[in-house]
Amino acid sequence: MKTVATRTAALVAALLAWAAFTAVNARVGFVNPVLLPTPAEVGRVTLDLLRSGELARHFFTSLVRIAEGFGLAALAALGLGLLVSLCVPLRLMVEPVIEFVRPIPPLAFLPMFLVWFGLGEASKVAFIGYTTFFPMFIAVAASVLRVDVVLLRAAASLGASRADLVRRVILPAALPGIIVALRLGIGLALFVIVGAEFMGADAGLGNLIMEGRVFFNPAQIVMGALVLGLLGSLINTLLLAAERRLLGARAAS
Amino acid sequence: MMAGPKIQIQGVARSFDVSGRSMPALAEVDLDVAEREFVCLLGPSGCGKSTLLNIVAGFLAPSSGTVRVDGHAVNGPAPERGVVFQEYALFPWLTVTGNVEFGPTLRGRPAAERRQTVARYLDLVGLRAHAEKYPAQLSGGMKQRVAIARALANDPAIILMDEPFGALDAQTRETLQDELSRIQRVEHKTILFVTHSIREAVYLADRVVVMTSVPGRIKQIFPIKLPEVRDRFAPEFTQYESDITRVVKEEVAKVHE
Numbered sequence: 001m002k003t004v005a006t007r008t009a010a011l012v013a014a015l016l017a018w019a020a021f022t023a024v025n026a027r028v029g030f031v032n033p034v035l036l037p038t039p040a041e042v043g044r045v046t047l048d049l050l051r052s053g054e055l056a057r058h059f060f061t062s063l064v065r066i067a068e069g070f071g072l073a074a075l076a077a078l079g080l081g082l083l084v085s086l087c088v089p090l091r092l093m094v095e096p097v098i099e100f101v102r103p104i105p106p107l108a109f110l111p112m113f114l115v116w117f118g119l120g121e122a123s124k125v126a127f128i129g130y131t132t133f134f135p136m137f138i139a140v141a142a143s144v145l146r147v148d149v150v151l152l153r154a155a156a157s158l159g160a161s162r163a164d165l166v167r168r169v170i171l172p173a174a175l176p177g178i179i180v181a182l183r184l185g186i187g188l189a190l191f192v193i194v195g196a197e198f199m200g201a202d203a204g205l206g207n208l209i210m211e212g213r214v215f216f217n218p219a220q221i222v223m224g225a226l227v228l229g230l231l232g233s234l235i236n237t238l239l240l241a242a243e244r245r246l247l248g249a250r251a252a253s
Numbered sequence: 254m255m256a257g258p259k260i261q262i263q264g265v266a267r268s269f270d271v272s273g274r275s276m277p278a279l280a281e282v283d284l285d286v287a288e289r290e291f292v293c294l295l296g297p298s299g300c301g302k303s304t305l306l307n308i309v310a311g312f313l314a315p316s317s318g319t320v321r322v323d324g325h326a327v328n329g330p331a332p333e334r335g336v337v338f339q340e341y342a343l344f345p346w347l348t349v350t351g352n353v354e355f356g357p358t359l360r361g362r363p364a365a366e367r368r369q370t371v372a373r374y375l376d377l378v379g380l381r382a383h384a385e386k387y388p389a390q391l392s393g394g395m396k397q398r399v400a401i402a403r404a405l406a407n408d409p410a411i412i413l414m415d416e417p418f419g420a421l422d423a424q425t426r427e428t429l430q431d432e433l434s435r436i437q438r439v440e441h442k443t444i445l446f447v448t449h450s451i452r453e454a455v456y457l458a459d460r461v462v463v464m465t466s467v468p469g470r471i472k473q474i475f476p477i478k479l480p481e482v483r484d485r486f487a488p489e490f491t492q493y494e495s496d497i498t499r500v501v502k503e504e505v506a507k508v509h510e
């Protein structure tokens with residue numbers, strides 16, 4: 001468990017460096033100390049919001065939005081990615097459209113989502129879904145297209161039907177790529193939830209950060225960012241564990 | 254009743270489109286393979302021998318001509334024609350057992366029967382002790398043994414082998430040739446075997462079919478009249494080797510002209 005010790009030490013060191021810098025800054029005044037919250041100030045804000053239950057409310061609002069938006073997009077990306085990569089005429093039709101839409105920064109469409117879906121949950125969920133769908137869809141389709149033709153031939157010569165090929169060869173062969181696609185999507189969801197909640201939201205971690213700006217509370221802004229970082233690394237740890245369980249058997253490869 | 258040939262290749266030709274131009278790879282091949290016969294296709298690389306094998310397997314359609322198995326035209330892969338590939342083509346997410354029982358599982362055979370089948374063929378290739386390993390944990394020679402067991406466990410009448418030992422070191426290669434020869438004496442399959450090793454062909458085949466360089470056609474057929482268990486150092490063996498080498502060399506020389 002050497003890595004755990006190293007990681008903990010690195011995190012503690014970073015925290016100490018932050019505390020030391022803000023302490024020195026409070027005396028010397030590189031920047032106005034009001035603008036540079038200390039660990040203690042952030043800790044105090046965190047405790048206050050934890051006690052009032054506000055932090056939990058914001059946290060779970062964001063979490064549910066991510067889960068819903070990402071979940072819907074993942075299902076669609078899996079289904080359509082599989083369909084499009086297996087059906088050549090469909091692929092020829094869909095490819096140019098995707099190639100045009102994909103480079104548009106999703107945030108460019110955020111106002112559109114507010115107009116279409118209003119200020120409620122629907123616009124956030126739809127926006128996360130829209131943002132995460134394209135990269136996941138493309139990654140899923142690519143991992144299906146990369147399946148080695150010799151494996152398909154081997155299965156066909158053992159008597160596999162088309163349905164057998166999808167279920168028993170294409171899906172398991174594409175699984176590592178599909179997992180990468182899902183991790184890409186969840187990372188992106190975390191990335192854009194903040195943007196979505198900056199505009200017209202009454203809850204969520206992005207809204208918490210925006211509140212910190214409006215009411216001039218830098219400690220709250222830093223806390224919001226740290227909670228997002230914590231959430232992101234939690235999700236990543238869970239995904240890595242799930243990946244190890246699913247792919248553990250062939251880990252030696 | 255006169256039994257016809259097991260595999261009948263009639264006027265099979267195949268060309269490929271290379272940057273808009275049609276390049277012939279295989280020109281008008283006729284070949285009959287009898288039931289239980291072991292035929293080696295031999296020729297310089299790029300002579301279309303793998304193309305011919307892929308057509309018999311049903312992976313490729315011929316540009317003209319037909320392949321018949323038991324009188325029925327081939328129009329796609331089927332479990333009666335098992336295939337062993339040079340690159341093993343094992344399913345990396347399945348254990349050795351999972352790979353070997355892949356065919357029987359597709360046909361819905363009950364678990365008890367599958368267990369017996371797996372045990373029988375892993376014994377045959379000497380891998381019983383490795384049943385629960387994954388392909389990534391095996392050496393190249395072991396992988397190819399699993400691939401052979403997988404093909405046999407599906408009980409095909411025909412086995413098509415595309416340079417199956419081409420990626421192995423010389424030592425492993427000879428061991429696997431010995432094993433294949435032994436297995437064939439038990440299993441009596443009809444085998445079409447692609448190789449560019451003359452020694453391998455003479456060691457294994459009932460007939461060696463030498464193909465010409467591009468576009469491939471049959472140049473000469475050598476029936477190998479040697480005992481079932483062969484000695485690589487017997488004078489008759491080396492005589493076949495040098496006879497066939499002379500014919501193959503003419504073709505290799507043409508490629509370099």
